[in-house]
Amino acid sequence: MSPELRAGNASLRAGGDETLGAVQAAAAVEGQFLPVDADDSMTVRQLLQRRDGGPIEARYGRLRDRVLATGMNGLTLGSEAVKDVAGYDLRRMLMGSAPAEWAVFRLAQLPERRVRLLARGGDAFGLAEALRADPAAPAALVVLEPGLLAIAEDCGEGEAARRLGNVDRCVAAAGAELETIDEARWLAICDDLPTTPVRMAMRDARDKLPGHGAPWAYDAARRLALVTEPARELFRPSRPARSPGAELVRAVVQAASA
Amino acid sequence: MSEAWIDELRFELEDRVHTQPADLAAVARDASHVIGHPDALVYPSTTEHVATAVRIARAHGVPIVPRGGGTSLTGATVPHRGGLVIAFNRMQSILEIDIQERTARVQSGVPNARLDSEARLHGLRYAPDPSSRAASVIGGNIATNAGGLHCLGHGVTGEAVLGLEVVFGDGTIAWLEDTDATDLRALVTGSEGTLAIVTSALLRLMPLPERLAVVVAGFPQLEQAGACAERMVLEAPGLVACEFIDAGMLAALDHLAPGVLPTNVEAALLIEVEAIEEGIDRAIGTVVRCVEEAGGSAREARSDEEIAIAWNARRSAYGALGRMHAASYTHDFATPRDKLVSSLRAAAEIAARHDLVLSSVAHLGDGNLHPRLHYDALEPGAFQRALDASEELLVMVLANGGTLTGEHGIGLEKLHALGRQYGEAELDAMRRVKAVLDPAGILNPGKRIPEAGSDSRRGMYADVA
Numbered sequence: 011m012s013p014e015l016r017a018g019n020a021s022l023r024a025g026g027d028e029t030l031g032a033v034q035a036a037a038a039v040e041g042q043f044l045p046v047d048a049d050d051s052m053t054v055r056q057l058l059q060r061r062d063g064g065p066i067e068a069r070y071g072r073l074r075d076r077v078l079a080t081g082m083n084g085l086t087l088g089s090e091a092v093k094d095v096a097g098y099d100l101r102r103m104l105m106g107s108a109p110a111e112w113a114v115f116r117l118a119q120l121p122e123r124r125v126r127l128l129a130r131g132g133d134a135f136g137l138a139e140a141l142r143a144d145p146a147a148p149a150a151l152v153v154l155e156p157g158l159l160a161i162a163e164d165c166g167e168g169e170a171a172r173r174l175g176n177v178d179r180c181v182a183a184a185g186a187e188l189e190t191i192d193e194a195r196w197l198a199i200c201d202d203l204p205t206t207p208v209r210m211a212m213r214d215a216r217d218k219l220p221g222h223g224a225p226w227a228y229d230a231a232r233r234l235a236l237v238t239e240p241a242r243e244l245f246r247p248s249r250p251a252r253s254p255g256a257e258l259v260r261a262v263v264q265a266a267s268a
Numbered sequence: 269m270s271e272a273w274i275d276e277l278r279f280e281l282e283d284r285v286h287t288q289p290a291d292l293a294a295v296a297r298d299a300s301h302v303i304g305h306p307d308a309l310v311y312p313s314t315t316e317h318v319a320t321a322v323r324i325a326r327a328h329g330v331p332i333v334p335r336g337g338g339t340s341l342t343g344a345t346v347p348h349r350g351g352l353v354i355a356f357n358r359m360q361s362i363l364e365i366d367i368q369e370r371t372a373r374v375q376s377g378v379p380n381a382r383l384d385s386e387a388r389l390h391g392l393r394y395a396p397d398p399s400s401r402a403a404s405v406i407g408g409n410i411a412t413n414a415g416g417l418h419c420l421g422h423g424v425t426g427e428a429v430l431g432l433e434v435v436f437g438d439g440t441i442a443w444l445e446d447t448d449a450t451d452l453r454a455l456v457t458g459s460e461g462t463l464a465i466v467t468s469a470l471l472r473l474m475p476l477p478e479r480l481a482v483v484v485a486g487f488p489q490l491e492q493a494g495a496c497a498e499r500m501v502l503e504a505p506g507l508v509a510c511e512f513i514d515a516g517m518l519a520a521l522d523h524l525a526p527g528v529l530p531t532n533v534e535a536a537l538l539i540e541v542e543a544i545e546e547g548i549d550r551a552i553g554t555v556v557r558c559v560e561e562a563g564g565s566a567r568e569a570r571s572d573e574e575i576a577i578a579w580n581a582r583r584s585a586y587g588a589l590g591r592m593h594a595a596s597y598t599h600d601f602a603t604p605r606d607k608l609v610s611s612l613r614a615a616a617e618i619a620a621r622h623d624l625v626l627s628s629v630a631h632l633g634d635g636n637l638h639p640r641l642h643y644d645a646l647e648p649g650a651f652q653r654a655l656d657a658s659e660e661l662l663v664m665v666l667a668n669g670g671t672l673t674g675e676h677g678i679g680l681e682k683l684h685a686l687g688r689q690y691g692e693a694e695l696d697a698m699r700r701v702k703a704v705l706d707p708a709g710i711l712n713p714g715k716r717i718p719e720a721g722s723d724s725r726r727g728m729y730a731d732v733a
Binding site for chain 2: 016017018019020021040041042071072074075083084085086087089090091092093094095096097098099100102103105106107119145146165166168169171172173206207208209211212213233234252253254258259261262263265266267268
């Protein structure tokens with residue numbers, strides 16, 4: 011099956027074996043795209059298995075919220091309506107647990123300008139906070155090291171001067187230096203990020219993450235610490251943390267999959 | 269009434285338990301057309317109170333109906349099988365607003381509008397904004413995964429929910445996060461209290477926009493409004509709301525927004541865009557161009573006051589109809605955007621065939637329509653005609669690739685029809701999930717999904733009789 015664009019609904023249906031490149035090419039015909047940080051060679055099935063759209067979700071919303079419908083375990087879940095609350099939401103719950111046979115995505119407008127940057131030096135956490143506080147905050151911000159911040163901006167041409175000027179100003183004030191990188195480098199950075207997220211305040215991340223030996227990154231716009239699975243429990247916040255037991259979770263997934 | 273389970277409730281929860289007829293009458297119905305018959309009512313103050321009530325009810329096999337603001341239009345909070353109502357009137361605390369993290373932790377009974385007002389004091393906002401926001405509460409919004417007027421740009425309730433504190437059907441308390449490997453948070457959101465009872469939530473707040481603008485558009489024909497909306501979704505930067513109002517609804521609203529909403533048109537759109545200072549003119553210009561090229565006329569609201577009048581009128585649509593129609597039946601369907609206008613046309617034909625008056629609003633940018641059927645409640649058979657027309661409406665919407673509900677939920681109202689949208693395999697999977705999280709089947713039973721063995725194609729409200 012080839013990706014089928016439904017421009018009037020800003021949606022696209024694709025088979026699980028279709029590549030993201032094919033999806034983006036079909037969507038681009040009408041100036042649309044699926045906003046995810048993933049290589050074009052990734053298949054729809056792999057993308058949904060990953061569950062995460064990458065740092066760019068901070069601007070465009072979660073990948074899981076862009077899946078209007080999907081086929082999993084022989085079940086058809088969701089519809090092509092943008093809003094659909096009929097039945098239980100098994101599609102979000104099963105995402106990552108079962109391979110997707112197909113999916114219908116909600117698309118976004120392609121931005122006129124896409125800029126990807128690295129800021130080296132200074133306090134990357136402080137720089138991220140300064141950028142985030144401005145109404146013209148970038149689309150995505152990832153602290154890769156205490157002195158290395160990855161920045162993504164998607165915008166219209168008319169806004170570019172203000173948005174990029176804001177980045178220049180904040181980077182200079184932080185004593186950092188700015189390097190423009192291409193999309194491939196940005197995607198490589200995203201691809202290398204640890205994938206297990208923990209919601210964590212900046213104030214905690216600043217103290218805890220750099221002192222930890224395991225690979226980590228801090229997605230400053232989504233307020234997520236990205237860590238390895240074994241490290242996840244180390245960074246769990248102290249909020250009401252009575253997680254449902256693993257046995258219960260397994261039973262729910264199995265019930266939906268049987 | 270004195271039964272063992274009520275005695276146990278009183279022993280554990282003391283004066284939070286009520287059984288007087290006047291108290292029970294207050295929670296016997298919601299904004300739907302159904303009336304229930306609760307046996308007891310409890311007003312918990314804490315999650316532990318809720319867990320205690322659930323454990324006692326489970327031990328005695330007593331049905332539980334969680335109740336938020338009581339604004340459900342589908343009977344989701346009606347205790348149609350009797351039992352215990354857990355009402356969240358005393359769990360109205362905003363526990364924390366973290367300005368830097370842009371989050372709020374709140375108890376389930378906090379009214380939506382109060383949270384938003386509180387957030388705005390800190391330069392933030394709570395984005396999901398159902399029309400009922402003054403009365404509906406966060407717990408109910410989560411239970412239905414409620415939408416609203418600005419969900420086109422900012423997402424529905426589920427997209428703002430970062431974490432949930434819940435009580436499962438066995439009385440255990442758990443915290444569900446959006447970062448969990450298996451997203452039970454998403455499963456519970458929109459489950460109408462049938463899988464777990466939400467007692468508190470961690471919610472995402474958003475910064476206020478640097479600039480916003482509202483454009484009011486009028487169109488001689490419905491199809492022009494539809495074409496305009498489709499195009500704006502593809503082209504207009506910063507589009508956050510695109511609300512449709514039909515001629516019948518405009519007539520009802522003329523006293524609320526004189527000179528603001530258009531007259532003598534078949535359709536109006538209320539369009540809002542947000543941008544930084546440098547982008548707002550372009551956003552407005554794109555909207556105006558889309559409107560005019562579709563054959564409509566556009567006018568930007570000139571002041572904050574005019575913007576407030578326009579949105580207040582839109583939010584007051586159903587109330588305003590009260591001065592023109594004595595009784596109404598409100599629907600909630602969603603279709604792919606490109607099928608919405610033909611669905612609205614078909615809805616008008618269905619209403620006319622049943623000798624009913626129809627007026628509609630729609631979240632046009634989301635493909636979410638709310639046809640409202642008006643009838644004379646004193647006329648014998650009139651309500652039944654409204655139900656018959658409703659059946660035709662849902663068949664039409666599903667034939668157009670749509671869904672039974674975009675934001676109001678299934679409740680009791682559309683329970684019978686879920687088997688038209690989903691096959692038995694999907695319904696069985698949902699039933700199995702319910703059986704895991706609520707093994708005794710006491711959490712809002714007989715709602716949201718049809719029970720095994722029930723005829724899933726009976727008429728509306730057949731499950732209530």
